[in-house]
Amino acid sequence: MSHAWWQWVASTDSLTTRLTRAGKERAFRVKLLRQEVGRPLPDEARALGIPLGRHAWLREVALCLDETPWVVARSVAPLSQLRGQRLERLGERSLGSWLFQQPDLVRGPLEVSNHSARFAQAELVQAKGPWARRSVFRHGALSLLVQEYFLTEMADELALPSR
Template sequence: MIQQNPACPTPDWLLRDQLIEAPAPVVVEWLFHEDSLTRRLTRLCDDSFSVMPLFEGWQRLRVDECAALELPEGSEGWVREVYLLGAAHKWVFARSVAGRAALEDDGLHMDELGTRSLGELLFSDRAFTRGPLQVCQYPAAWLPQANTISGLWGRRSCFRRGPLSILVAEVFLPTVWRAIEQAADSNKERR
């Protein structure tokens, strides 16, 4: 479980057209790709994709999460933190949150996902609509201790179904960029 560090300033979450200094084109392309990240990672690792749960439970949401979900500051919500793995390597850290009242009223059982990808569930249910993607350099203090690396790019978007909103943040670890680069090199060699 990641605890909010009061000394850690909340980053500015930016839309694509708000980026002043954009990262490399391949990074921008992955950050703003609209399709399911789960499906994309599954293709990248030839179907050896898996989810490693780290934490699931009720807790006070961060200030930026409350703002994105249009909840009062200090609201409690369901938090799910996982690693998305490709070929048994940690590629992405994901944190998904939803306000307590809306989640309980909706009946979606995020606590029963286990090793199933939340993204796959959200993209397979046409009732969910996805809001705009926002990106930032994710604060190292918000990452699991094993991956407290500064300067990692993360993205987030809000999925809505009626009054339920689920905020999904995905932080790309260095291992995924190596895998993307290796896949690009392999494709060049085949040509």
């Protein structure tokens, strides 16, 4: 991985904040694509340590600068841990902004891959990019798997190397 990409992929602070800064005068927006109760993929269930087939809270968003998606993210949380968190009311507010306000937040190790985003939305079938990463955030009893896919559009706009 190039140094330029490493600085994005290996960062452990808020991606929302980093993107907002890197976008300069472009407007940052979280576009909500899907938020519902559903079945996590098998590797997502394993990453969270929940039984296969157990339903979970799923959220898919595009992190956009001037309406161009730079990153797409899919987050998964076990339903049994959601009580009292009001995550379903987030809407188009950044999950990251909320998470990083939690004083007891712990972030698990980052896993990096070059998988493409596995989202249902037709408009994102083309969502290809050089790198993806995921990690589990813990806050109180809540475990939240956040998977982020950096897109080619971001590389182009920021003149980053291809990998």
